[in-house]
Amino acid sequence: MDKNKWIEVNYDLYWSDLYRYAYTILKDRDSASDAVQEVFVSIYNNYDHLHIQQSKSYLLRAVKYKSLSMLSESSFDTVQLESVYKALSDNEMLSDKEAELFRKQLVDIVYKKAKEILPDRCFQVFSLRYYQNYSYREIAKDLGISESTVENQLAKALKILRTNLPYSVDLQVLVVLAFPLVNC
Amino acid sequence: MEKKFKEILKHYLTGKSTPLQDKVIEDFIYNMQTTNKSSNDLITDQKLKQKIRLSILKKIQPRVRKKRKYVFLKSAFVVLLIGLSISAIVNYSQQPLNYTTYLESKTITLSDGSFVELYPHSSLEVNKQYNKQNRSLSLKGKAFFKVTPNKELAFLVKGQRLTTKVLGTSFLLDEQSQQNSVKVTTGKVEVATQNQRVVLTKDQSVYLYSDGLFKYSADNQIISSTSDALLMNKASYQLWSTTLEKEFKVKIQTNKAFVKQLRITADYRDSKLIDILDSFCFIHNLSYSIKNNIITIN
Numbered sequence: 001m002d003k004n005k006w007i008e009v010n011y012d013l014y015w016s017d018l019y020r021y022a023y024t025i026l027k028d029r030d031s032a033s034d035a036v037q038e039v040f041v042s043i044y045n046n047y048d049h050l051h052i053q054q055s056k057s058y059l060l061r062a063v064k065y066k067s068l069s070m071l072s073e074s075s076f077d078t079v080q081l082e083s084v085y086k087a088l089s090d091n092e093m094l095s096d097k098e099a100e101l102f103r104k105q106l107v108d109i110v111y112k113k114a115k116e117i118l119p120d121r122c123f124q125v126f127s128l129r130y131y132q133n134y135s136y137r138e139i140a141k142d143l144g145i146s147e148s149t150v151e152n153q154l155a156k157a158l159k160i161l162r163t164n165l166p167y168s169v170d171l172q173v174l175v176v177l178a179f180p181l182v183n184c
Numbered sequence: 185m186e187k188k189f190k191e192i193l194k195h196y197l198t199g200k201s202t203p204l205q206d207k208v209i210e211d212f213i214y215n216m217q218t219t220n221k222s223s224n225d226l227i228t229d230q231k232l233k234q235k236i237r238l239s240i241l242k243k244i245q246p247r248v249r250k251k252r253k254y255v256f257l258k259s260a261f262v263v264l265l266i267g268l269s270i271s272a273i274v275n276y277s278q279q280p281l282n283y284t285t286y287l288e289s290k291t292i293t294l295s296d297g298s299f300v301e302l303y304p305h306s307s308l309e310v311n312k313q314y315n316k317q318n319r320s321l322s323l324k325g326k327a328f329f330k331v332t333p334n335k336e337l338a339f340l341v342k343g344q345r346l347t348t349k350v351l352g353t354s355f356l357l358d359e360q361s362q363q364n365s366v367k368v369t370t371g372k373v374e375v376a377t378q379n380q381r382v383v384l385t386k387d388q389s390v391y392l393y394s395d396g397l398f399k400y401s402a403d404n405q406i407i408s409s410t411s412d413a414l415l416m417n418k419a420s421y422q423l424w425s426t427t428l429e430k431e432f433k434v435k436i437q438t439n440k441a442f443v444k445q446l447r448i449t450a451d452y453r454d455s456k457l458i459d460i461l462d463s464f465c466f467i468h469n470l471s472y473s474i475k476n477n478i479i480t481i482n
Binding site: 016025036085093 | 207215216236244
């Protein structure tokens, strides 16, 4: 098949899948577009030397490598860090020191976001619970509120954070990762 | 941790990773896919599709200038070629040039200044001797031509079924539509198939049907060919009517017995059907009516 036609036909068929795949890895729309574009341009320029049997799997593989290559030159966001943490720890490639460093990173991200978006009283409860390791009873006593109010405020804080942390960080996972000593 | 992962990534991308490192990367991608809820909300619409596609085209086809259609239409010398496959050979440089379009038109300026707008899904080949020994092109699909006058070298566009020859004019050749056609905007154009040859002037067009070329005037009326069959000398009514039926794709009928006895002498070449009928009926003191494609002589 003529290379122009190959590009046209396969772009028409698979561009959406390829774009979504690139976005999954890169978490950035412009970068995902660039990855898709560069893969097609590269295939066009090297078409005569390529022997492509299965277009879709070839393109997905190419987009994967291109996206990973672009990722290696950019800074990770929280979702990417979380995925990295999970992949490394699942394969036992993370030292205690590295795991601790990551937890601190997450704690810092969550703290900054909580301070920024939570109502004052809510942030106070959240902070006492997760950053000072207070129990429900201690918080209730300290702030002069009931334990059920503490519970409600924490639920509210987690709900707000879940919808406001960048790229929909799984906060339940994050809390366990970031605050392992806290008895939830 | 990020640094460590990037080291692994580097090995992975250069093909020097261990199986364990491969697994870390694959796990990472899997984690991204399973935790990445927001990608479900990604908008992958036509606008985005077009945007990425254009950025690809921009990088792979840098030689071809793009121009909006309306700019082209403004020119008094625009040539519309619709429905014809034309092979054109133009000598733009020492190498033969090939242009192919997919979803978008391209505008091409040839070495003699002639202008081509290549419609989508078409291809044009320019002969390497273009503007030196010939001005020949090969076209598949559809294109506008604005031809720079040159009395020494005729401008010849070869399609799969039609060949168009001009000295300097503008026309549209279309072999994409159901009926291949050539429409002349200015000047004079000769269009030929293997068996037929038609000369078109300003505002005339020719369509290729299964039974041959049909020429049309500016008001969209068929003009007869220059076939000798239309030069009649005491032809029978039967011959007259069947010849005209074939020429104009109509049905001619009469219920008058004496009309069927008539002998007709006339030159019907390069004429409109209306003019022929007017002439025929005037001479023989008859009248006619046309309903759909059926002509009734009374």
